[in-house]
Amino acid sequence: MADDELVAAISFGLTYLYFKFKQKNSEVKRRKRRRWWMIKIHKNRTRKFMDEKFCELLHEPSGEFHNFCRMSFADFEYLLDKISPLISKQDTDFRDAIPAKYRLAITLRFIATGDSYKSLHYLFKVSTQLISKIVKEVCKAINEVLRNEIKMPPTADAWMTIERGYRRKFPHCLGSIDGKHILIESPPHSGTEYFNYKKTFSIVLLALVDANYKFIFADIGCQGRISDGGVFNNSLLWQKISKTEIDFPSACPLPGSEINVPYVFIGDGAFALSMHVMKPYPGQHNVGSPKRIFNQCLSRARVVVENTFGVLTSIFRIYRRPIDLDPSTVSEITMTCVLIHNFLRKSSPERYTPPGTFDVIDSSGTLITPGSWRNHESEYSAIQNMSNVPRRSPLQAKQIREEFTSYFCRSI
Structure with a gap:
């Protein structure tokens, strides 16, 4: 009897092992096998090949390296030294x-041109799958090491430094705010979540810019279907304004007045008028009227943010067409472009934005000399203006705007 039980146990064990082996073998068969370990055009991607490519760009007298990576070799080396441990x-x-x-060069070339991964694959001899991973990793690393390039001033004195840049155009102005739709391809199974009023798919970049054409706040990633007011009201900036967490300078009179006026941000008609946000008077107004004068002065100061967005799209041409990537990846890439913009505005302003880059506006707000960034504008851009929707404003905010209007009328 014991022998029969032993035989039955051995038989069961062998049957179990057979079926486990068969199951494992079938899983291996279902797994897709590589057609090639490395395709032929990648086989000469040696260290020597990559070093030679860099040397050719670096020693080209016509500045091809700067055009290739959108920055000087010195800035490239500085950035590389910061992110190398991470990538x-x-x-x-x-x-x-x-x-x-090489990873950094691939990423910079991608955001500089907006070329597809397949196109970069032929240029760098790196597979499209690996390029997609490299772009995400490098952008994440850049955002980590340059995160301090964008920060709101922590003190009232720091805010006053920004105000001095705007003072000649618009006193008591702490920054120009605007929002742009960054066009993307419709994400799978997203429905109308990213479908905006212009019948395209987008995420929103909401930015606050100082007089030196640098971002001091950026909120990226809100779905395009949300209205402009909703984007601003959901932003960290508005939360800080509402909770009085921003250390605004103390209100004081404008020149020639005795009424205390708070310090404000300026925007277009897409934003709601409030104590700390000024926007133009709605509608058309006669030439020389107080409302027309105020709108002209505000427009002359607010053109800073328009120029900043213009430079961003002319340098980083990934925004020339809808971006066919996941919205979270587009947000990460956009933050990378914003941080690099601030980094280059600080380290190499004359090379990054040479004289003539920005618009020249006269005292009436009329464009005299268009900035050179407009030469690179395309009819179809992946960054578009937000909608302009009028809304009712609180009485106190209207009184503040009227005080600004009186000041500009006295200054003529």
């Missing part, structure tokens, strides 16, 4: 890892 990979027995400088 460097180890070599393996099968292949050498792609160097950090």
Whole structure:
């Protein structure tokens, strides 16, 4: 009897092992096998090949490196030194890892041109799958090391430094605010979540800009279907304004007046008028009327943010067409472009934005000399203006705007 039980146990065990082996073998068969370990055009992607490519760009006398990466080699080296520990990979027995400088160059070239991963694949001899991973990793690393390039002033004295830049155009102005739709391809299974009023799909970039054409606040990623007022009301900036968490300078009279006026941000008609946000008077007004004068002065100061967006799209041409990536990835890339913009405005302003880049506006708000960034405008851009929807304003905010209007009328 014991022998029969032993035979039955052995038979059961062998049957179990057979079926487990068969199940594992079928899973291996279902797994897609590689057609090639490395295609032929990648086989000469050696360290020597990559170093030679950099040397050719660097020693080209016509400044091809700057055009290729949208920054000087010195800025490239500085950025590379910061992010190398975050993006460097180890070599393996099968292949050498792609160097950090090559990874950075791939990412900068992608945001500079907006070329598809397939196009970059032929240029850099790197697979499209790996390029997609490299772009995400490098953008995340850049956002980490440059995160302090964008920050709101922590003190009233720091806000006054920004106000001095605007003072000649619009006193008591702490920044120009605007929002733009960044066009994307319709995300799968998203329905109308990203469908905006212009019948395109987008996420929103809401930004506050100082007089030096630098971002001091950026909120990126809100769905395009949300109205402009909703985007601003859901932003961290409005929350800080509502909760009085921003250390605004103390209200004081404008020149020639005795009425205390608070310090404000300026925007277009898309924003609601409030104690700390000024917008133009709605409608058409006669030439020389007080409302027309106020609108002209506000427009002359607010053109700063329009120029900043214009430079961003002319340098980083990924925004020339709808971006066919996941919205979260588009948000990450957009933040990278904003941070690099601020970094280059500080480190190499004359090279990044040479004289003539920005618009020249006269005292009436009329465009005299268009900035050179307009030469690169395309009819179809992946950054579009937000809608302009009038809304009822509180009485106190209207009184503040009237005080600004009286000041500009006295200044003529």
